[in-house]
Amino acid sequence: LQQKAHQTVLEINLNALVHNLNTFRKLLRAETKIMVMVKAFSYGSGDVEIAQLLQHQNVDYLAVAVADEGVQLRNAGITIPIVVMNPEHDSFQNIIDFNLEPNIYSFQLLQEFVKALEEFGLSNFPIHIKIDTGMNRLGLKTEKEVEEVITFIKNNKHLKVSSVFSHLAGSDEPELDDFTQEQFKRFADLSALIENSFPYKIDKHILNSAGIERFPQHQMNMVRLGIGLYGISQTGLALQQISTLKTTVSQVKTVNTNETVGYNRNGKIKQQSRVAVVPMGYADGINRRLGNGLGSAFVNGQEARIIGNICMDMLMLDITNLEVNPGDKVEIFGPNISISKVAQLLETIPYEILTGISQRVKRVYLQE
Amino acid sequence: LQQKAHQTVLEINLNALVHNLNTFRKLLRAETKIMVMVKAFSYGSGDVEIAQLLQHQNVDYLAVAVADEGVQLRNAGITIPIVVMNPEHDSFQNIIDFNLEPNIYSFQLLQEFVKALEEFGLSNFPIHIKIDTGMNRLGLKTEKEVEEVITFIKNNKHLKVSSVFSHLAGSDEPELDDFTQEQFKRFADLSALIENSFPYKIDKHILNSAGIERFPQHQMNMVRLGIGLYGISQTGLALQQISTLKTTVSQVKTVNTNETVGYNRNGKIKQQSRVAVVPMGYADGINRRLGNGLGSAFVNGQEARIIGNICMDMLMLDITNLEVNPGDKVEIFGPNISISKVAQLLETIPYEILTGISQRVKRVYLQE
Numbered sequence: 001l002q003q004k005a006h007q008t009v010l011e012i013n014l015n016a017l018v019h020n021l022n023t024f025r026k027l028l029r030a031e032t033k034i035m036v037m038v039k040a041f042s043y044g045s046g047d048v049e050i051a052q053l054l055q056h057q058n059v060d061y062l063a064v065a066v067a068d069e070g071v072q073l074r075n076a077g078i079t080i081p082i083v084v085m086n087p088e089h090d091s092f093q094n095i096i097d098f099n100l101e102p103n104i105y106s107f108q109l110l111q112e113f114v115k116a117l118e119e120f121g122l123s124n125f126p127i128h129i130k131i132d133t134g135m136n137r138l139g140l141k142t143e144k145e146v147e148e149v150i151t152f153i154k155n156n157k158h159l160k161v162s163s164v165f166s167h168l169a170g171s172d173e174p175e176l177d178d179f180t181q182e183q184f185k186r187f188a189d190l191s192a193l194i195e196n197s198f199p200y201k202i203d204k205h206i207l208n209s210a211g212i213e214r215f216p217q218h219q220m221n222m223v224r225l226g227i228g229l230y231g232i233s234q235t236g237l238a239l240q241q242i243s244t245l246k247t248t249v250s251q252v253k254t255v256n257t258n259e260t261v262g263y264n265r266n267g268k269i270k271q272q273s274r275v276a277v278v279p280m281g282y283a284d285g286i287n288r289r290l291g292n293g294l295g296s297a298f299v300n301g302q303e304a305r306i307i308g309n310i311c312m313d314m315l316m317l318d319i320t321n322l323e324v325n326p327g328d329k330v331e332i333f334g335p336n337i338s339i340s341k342v343a344q345l346l347e348t349i350p351y352e353i354l355t356g357i358s359q360r361v362k363r364v365y366l367q368e
Numbered sequence: 369l370q371q372k373a374h375q376t377v378l379e380i381n382l383n384a385l386v387h388n389l390n391t392f393r394k395l396l397r398a399e400t401k402i403m404v405m406v407k408a409f410s411y412g413s414g415d416v417e418i419a420q421l422l423q424h425q426n427v428d429y430l431a432v433a434v435a436d437e438g439v440q441l442r443n444a445g446i447t448i449p450i451v452v453m454n455p456e457h458d459s460f461q462n463i464i465d466f467n468l469e470p471n472i473y474s475f476q477l478l479q480e481f482v483k484a485l486e487e488f489g490l491s492n493f494p495i496h497i498k499i500d501t502g503m504n505r506l507g508l509k510t511e512k513e514v515e516e517v518i519t520f521i522k523n524n525k526h527l528k529v530s531s532v533f534s535h536l537a538g539s540d541e542p543e544l545d546d547f548t549q550e551q552f553k554r555f556a557d558l559s560a561l562i563e564n565s566f567p568y569k570i571d572k573h574i575l576n577s578a579g580i581e582r583f584p585q586h587q588m589n590m591v592r593l594g595i596g597l598y599g600i601s602q603t604g605l606a607l608q609q610i611s612t613l614k615t616t617v618s619q620v621k622t623v624n625t626n627e628t629v630g631y632n633r634n635g636k637i638k639q640q641s642r643v644a645v646v647p648m649g650y651a652d653g654i655n656r657r658l659g660n661g662l663g664s665a666f667v668n669g670q671e672a673r674i675i676g677n678i679c680m681d682m683l684m685l686d687i688t689n690l691e692v693n694p695g696d697k698v699e700i701f702g703p704n705i706s707i708s709k710v711a712q713l714l715e716t717i718p719y720e721i722l723t724g725i726s727q728r729v730k731r732v733y734l735q736e
C-alpha cells in the first residue's frame with residue numbers, strides 16, 4: 001500500500017523562516033546576539049525542528065517559557081544556551097540537570113534557586129535578571145529590589161549574571177512610543193546598577209520583534225526575536241509567512257432547502273446548497289467562533305465560507321457555487337488566507353492563532 | 369533537592385470519571401454496549417490514561433477522530449476495538465496495521481478502503497457504516513447511497529459490517545425534539561436496509577451523551593458516550609466535574625496609579641492596586657478574550673479578575689483586596705469556577721474549553 005503524505009498538516013517552510021531570521025539580522029549590528037523565543041512549541045511551529053535549525057543558524061540563545069520545554073530540546077540534542085522564562089520551583093531540578101538558565105525575576109526566586117544550587121554544590125551558574133520597566137509582569141521593579149539582588153549575588157559564588165533584560169509593553173504601537181521611551185530610560189538606569197556591580201561583562205537586552213523593527217538603536221548587545229521569525233511583522237517588514245494549515249475534503253453533499261447543516265441546526269441555507277465536509281475542527285485549534293459564516297477556507301482557487309457550527313474534528317464549507325470533490329485540498333490559512341486576517345476576524349492577535357493549533361495537527365517541514 | 373509536584377497542571381479525577389460512567393450505565397440496559405469518545409485527547413483529559421481506565425471498566429469500544437490517535441492508544445497497550453471517525457486515505461496503512469476500525473461514510477471511501485484491504489489480502493475487516501440523518505456532516509444520506517454500499521459489500525469478502533450508526537444534531541435541545549424524532553425515524557428506515565441485508569448481527573447506535581440522558585428508549589444495542597463522561601450534563605444529571613486547571617502565583621506586585629498592567633497598557637487601574645503574575649497564558653489554552661476583566665481565577669478562597677491582556681504564557685490577576693503570596697494556588701477552572709461558566713463567558717461550549725487546554729499543560733491523574 002502506497003503510504004500517502006499526511007493530508008491534515010501544519011506545513012512549515014524552513015526557508016521562509018531562515019529568510020525572516022536574515023531579514024532581522026540585517027537590521028542589527030553583526031555582533032549583536034540573538035535570542036530566539038521558541039517557547040510555546042515555537043509559537044506553534046514545532047519545537048525540536050525549529051530549534052535545530054536555529055542552532056544550525058548560529059543564534060546565540062533559545063528561550064522557552066517552562067523548563068519542560070527546555071528539557072525536550074536538550075533531549076533532542078540542542079546544545080546552545082536555553083533560558084527558562086518561568087522557572088517554577090518544581091522545575092529547579094530539571095533546570096540544573098539539563099543545563100537550562102533561569103530568568104530570575106524576584107528576590108524570593110533568587111534565594112530559592114540558590115538554595116537548590118547549594119544542595120548541588122554548583123557555582124557560577126548562569127542566570128538572567130529581569131527588570132520590570134512597566135509591564136507589571138515578571139521582574140524586579142524598584143531600585144531597592146535591584147540593590148537587594150545585587151548585594152545577595154555579590155556575596156554568592158553560586159551564580160553568574162549572564163544578562164539583564166526587560167520587556168516592552170507596546171513596541172508595535174506608535175501611540176505608546178512615549179511610554180516605550182520611558183521603559184528604555186528606566187531600563188538604562190536599573191540595568192546600569194547591575195552592570196556596574198560586577199567585574200565581568202553582562203549582556204543587556206530589551207527589544208522584541210517589533211522593537212527591533214522600530215527601535216534598532218536600542219539593540220544593545222542582544223535582542224529577543226519572536227513573532228517576526230514566524231513571519232508576522234507589525235511594521236510592514238518584508239517577512240515571509242512560514243505556515244500553512246491544510247487538509248483535504250472528506251465528503252461532498254447536497255443540502256436541500258428544508259435541511260440544515262451541523263449541530264443545533266445552526267447552518268441555515270436559503271436555496272439548495274452543496275457542502276464539503278472537512279476533517280478539522282476546534283480540537284485542532286480552529287476557533288469555534290469562525291463558524292456560521294464568519295470564517296472561510298480556500299478550496300480550488302476560491303474562498304468558501306464555513307457553514308454552521310464548527311465541530312470538534314470537522315467543519316463544513318458552503319461550496320454551492322464551487323466545483324469541489326473529495327480529496328481536494330483545503331487551506332485554512334496560508335498563502336491565500338493570512339494568519340493576520342484570521343486573527344482580525346477573531347479580534348485577537350496572530351500569536352494566539354499560531355499557538356492555538358493543537359498537537360494533533362502534524363507539523364511537516366519544507367526545506368530546499 | 370526535593371522534587372516537588374508539578375505546579376501547573378490539569379488535574380483529572382479518575383474516580384469522578386468512573387462515577388460518571390456508572391451514572392450513564394444506570395440509564396442503560398445492562399447489555400447495551402458503550403462506545404466512549406476518546407478523540408481529541410479524550411476531550412483534553414489525556415489519551416492513554418483515560419483509555420486504560422475505560423478498558424479496565426470494560427467499555428466495548430473507543431472512538432478516535434483520526435488514525436494517529438488510535439495508533440497512540442495501541443502503542444500504549446490498548447486492545448479493545450477502536451473506531452476511527454475520520455479515516456483519511458493517508459491513514460489506511462495505520463488502520464490496517466494497528467487493527468483500527470474505520471467509519472465508512474461514503475461509497476468512494478468504501479471502494480478506496482477495500483482496495484487497500486485487497487492489497488493486504490485481508491478479509492472480514494470490521495467497518496462501521498455511518499448514516500447521515502440530518503447533520504449534513506459525514507455519512508450516507510440517501511436510500512440510493514445506502515443500497516449502493518450494501519450491494520458492494522455483499523459481493524465482497526474483505527469486509528464485515530460491525531455496526532451502523534448516525535449522529536444527532538440537537539439531542540440536548542428540547543426545541544429540536546421534532547427534528548430529533550425525524551432523525552430517529554430516518555435512522556430506523558435506513559439502518560434496517562443494512563441490517564436486513566446481511567446474515568450476521570449488526571450493532572446499531574445513534575445516542576450521544578445528551579441523547580442517552582433524554583432518549584434512553586433509543587439506545588438500541590449501543591450508545592456513544594462523550595462529554596457526559598467528562599462531567600458535563602445538559603439535563604442536570606448528577607455528574608461530577610473531573611478536571612481542575614491550576615497553577616501557582618509566580619510574583620506579586622504593587623501597581624501605582626500612573627501605571628498599567630501588561631501588553632498595550634490595556635490593564636488600567638483606578639487606584640493603587642496589587643497584581644499576581646500567574647504562569648499560564650493563551651498558549652496553554654486560556655482564551656485571550658478572558659483578559660481585561662472578563663475572566664477570573666480563584667485564589668485563596670476568592671475570585672480575582674484577570675487584568676490586562678492575557679500573555680502567551682502568563683496572565684495577571686487583580687488581587688488588590690486579597691491576601692496573596694508567591695506560591696499560592698490558583699484555580700483557572702475546577703471546583704470553584706465551572707467549565708460551563710468559562711464556556712458561557714466565551715459564548716462557546718464546554719467541549720471547546722476542554723479540548724483547548726494545550727499539551728504543554730501536564731495532565732496528572734488522581735485516583736483513590
Ligand SMILES: Cc1ncc(COP(=O)(O)O)c(CN[C@H](C)C(=O)O)c1O
Binds near residue numbers: 167210678
Ligand atoms: C520576555 C519576552 N521577550 C521577547 C518576546 C518576543 O516577543 P515578539 O514575539 O513580539 O517578538 C516575548 C514574547 N512574549 C509573548 C508574545 C507573550 O508573553 O505574550 C517575551 O515574553
Ligand SMILES: Cc1ncc(COP(=O)(O)O)c(CN[C@H](C)C(=O)O)c1O
Binds near residue numbers: 310313314
Ligand atoms: C459521531 C459522534 N458520536 C458521539 C459523540 C459524543 O457526543 P457527546 O460528547 O455530546 O456525548 C460525538 C461527539 N462529537 C463532537 C462533540 C463533535 O463532533 O463536535 C460524535 O462526533
